[in-house]
Amino acid sequence: MLSLRPHHTTFPRTSPWLRWGRHAGAAAPHCLSAAAPALALETAAGPGSVSFPILVNGCTGNMGLSVAEAAVLRGLHLVPVSFSSREKVKKTIQVGQTDIRIYGPSAREDVLSSVADEFPDVIVVDYTAPDSVNSNAELYCKIGLPFVMGTTGGNQQLLYKSVQDSKNYALISPQMGKQVVAFVALMRIFAEQFPGSFSGYHLEVLESHQASKKDTSGTAKDVIACFEKLGVPYDMNRMVKIRDPEQQLEMVGVPEEHIEGHAFHLYHLTSADDSVSFEFQHNVCGRSIYAEGTIDAAIFLHRKVQSKDSKRIYNMEDVLREGYMR
Numbered sequence: 001m002l003s004l005r006p007h008h009t010t011f012p013r014t015s016p017w018l019r020w021g022r023h024a025g026a027a028a029p030h031c032l033s034a035a036a037p038a039l040a041l042e043t044a045a046g047p048g049s050v051s052f053p054i055l056v057n058g059c060t061g062n063m064g065l066s067v068a069e070a071a072v073l074r075g076l077h078l079v080p081v082s083f084s085s086r087e088k089v090k091k092t093i094q095v096g097q098t099d100i101r102i103y104g105p106s107a108r109e110d111v112l113s114s115v116a117d118e119f120p121d122v123i124v125v126d127y128t129a130p131d132s133v134n135s136n137a138e139l140y141c142k143i144g145l146p147f148v149m150g151t152t153g154g155n156q157q158l159l160y161k162s163v164q165d166s167k168n169y170a171l172i173s174p175q176m177g178k179q180v181v182a183f184v185a186l187m188r189i190f191a192e193q194f195p196g197s198f199s200g201y202h203l204e205v206l207e208s209h210q211a212s213k214k215d216t217s218g219t220a221k222d223v224i225a226c227f228e229k230l231g232v233p234y235d236m237n238r239m240v241k242i243r244d245p246e247q248q249l250e251m252v253g254v255p256e257e258h259i260e261g262h263a264f265h266l267y268h269l270t271s272a273d274d275s276v277s278f279e280f281q282h283n284v285c286g287r288s289i290y291a292e293g294t295i296d297a298a299i300f301l302h303r304k305v306q307s308k309d310s311k312r313i314y315n316m317e318d319v320l321r322e323g324y325m326r
């Protein structure tokens with residue numbers, strides 16, 4: 001059975017990708033082709049450690065909740081509000097000692113304006129859904145709330161334009177896992193140093209995520225852009241996106257306990273005459289790598305805002321370059 005487990009150590013006689021393609025590729029599913037907020041804050045900051053208010057949008061979801069929990073553990077003040085795409089949501093979510101009240105879309109602007117007044121040094125973190133990236137970002141920019149955008153998708157060009165035009169501060173990255181960010185940076189440098197060096201090669205890309213993931217991997221798109229600079233054209237429609245839990249267990253080798261939260265990526269390059277092949281993988285189980293990276297990103301952005309840095313838009317590579325790699 002094909003296994004792409006992260007700790008896979010034996011060198012396969014044929015590449016996992018080829019075996020996968022032969023047995024599974026054809027069957028792979030083409031899943032994608034208002035009221036003022038309560039102000040009680042929680043902090044566990046020790047003496048000397050940095051602390052500031054953080055508002056996590058998307059706390060009803062997996063990443064939002066993980067980031068809120070990580071924020072409390074890192075001693076940040078969790079602002080007790082978050083939002084939902086649903087109007088009729090009457091809900092609070094408990095994170096540590098804090099009850100986070102969930103508001104519907106129509107309350108967003110009033111609640112966020114109150115937050116901006118009450119917590120002038122707040123950093124917003126967004127882990128919502130691809131179709132809310134642009135409207136959320138526009139609102140943060142309108143109110144002047146610095147934000148970390150972890151949500152993937154949306155119109156990325158428009159996202160950058162909204163921040164540029166408003167002169168707001170933002171850190172935007174489809175990948176917050178610092179070691180994965182370092183890998184993508186390496187691929188970018190590789191492509192810049194040796195453009196066209198893989199001309200004539202053929203690329204196959206596979207990504208597997210939990211069934212609830214709505215979009216194509218934003219990280220895979222960034223890595224593919226590097227392969228294109230290396231001389232390998234790629235049609236995004238060819239990407240194999242696995243969202244079916246059974247296939248993930250049996251063919252991808254995702255551990256059962258991580259079917260609901262994993263991100264496995266495989267890039268396979270073959271020379272025109274099939275005599276040479278390269279393979280790159282990054283396989284993540286769970287979400288802690290992203291939650292930790294997001295808190296580092298928020299701390300980084302908070303420092304930039306406080307120091308009134310002239311640069312306003314950042315990514316995770318900026319965070320790593322300033323010493324947050326660990």
Ligand SMILES: NC(=O)C1=CN([C@@H]2O[C@H](COP(=O)(O)OP(=O)(O)OC[C@H]3O[C@@H](n4cnc5c(N)ncnc54)[C@H](OP(=O)(O)O)[C@@H]3O)[C@@H](O)[C@H]2O)C=CC1
Nearest residue numbers: 060061062063083084085128129132150151152174175176
């Ligand atoms: N940058 C990175 O490193 C990572 C990025 N991601 C990205 O983060 C995003 C979220 O992922 P994940 O947490 O797994 O997804 P989930 O589906 O688990 O959670 C998303 C949550 O967003 C809420 N939501 C949807 N629309 C809105 C809106 N307009 N305003 C406020 N809340 C909204 C939904 O709640 P409701 O139904 O109540 O509206 C839902 O609970 C995805 O784009 C994913 O690709 C994920 C992991 C790492």
Ligand SMILES: O=C(O)C1=N[C@H](C(=O)O)C[C@H](O)C1
Nearest residue numbers: 152174213216217218219263
């Ligand atoms: O939705 C996810 O889970 C993930 N999304 C990000 C992406 O689309 O690149 C990062 C990681 O793959 C997990």
